[in-house]
Amino acid sequence: MKIGELAERAHTPVETVRYYEKAGLMPAPLRTDANYRRYDDGHVARLRFIRHCRALDLSLDEIRALLRVRDDPQADCTAANELVHQHLAHVQHRMNELAQLRDQLQALERLCSQGRPSAECRILAELAQEPEGGCSPAQASGAACLGDTHGRRTPGP
Structure with a gap:
């Protein structure tokens, strides 16, 4: 089968198939006389x-x-x-970080629930504050402090 059929059968864009080939996750397919890739059920x-x-959400290295x-x-199969x-464990850690982020955003949201001129906006004023000890004053309400990355990983196809 050609790459388009492979992509269709696996419900994957053709570009993603090529990406996985370049990343070394997919073995190089055989080629036809016309130099088309030829894939099989494997x-x-x-x-x-x-x-x-x-x-x-496994990384490419984890998949390898x-x-x-x-x-x-x-x-x-122990590995x-x-x-x-x-x-x-990583997912649980990220979930904890996201819960902390939610708490921080909720604390910000509670600062202002009505329209005001931006010069009087408590949310904007709070975001402009220098965090003390790496945490913003809004976190004094009990929300934990997060680092800069919030557990983000580099996305891939």
Whole structure:
């Protein structure tokens, strides 16, 4: 099958298939005499596996590690279990950070619930304050302080 059919069968954009090939997650396909890529059902299964991993927010490096285990039928799956355990801990940490972010935003929201001239806006005034000890005065209401990244990871397809 050609790349378009592979993409359709795996519900993945063609550009994403090419991206995964360049990233080394998809094996290079055979080529036809006309130099078209030729894929098989193994490529479809692998692409679906990768897409499922991405849906779980696994990084490309984490996916590579899982693919190494998947590609070796005799490999011990302890590495896969440990990777999922670590990713789950990371997700829990991000959830805690997001809860703190929510609390910070709610504290800001409580500062002003009506329209005023921007010169009198308590939200804007609060955001202009220099954070004390890395935290803004709004966090005195009990919201925890976050770092600059809020747990963000570099997105990928």
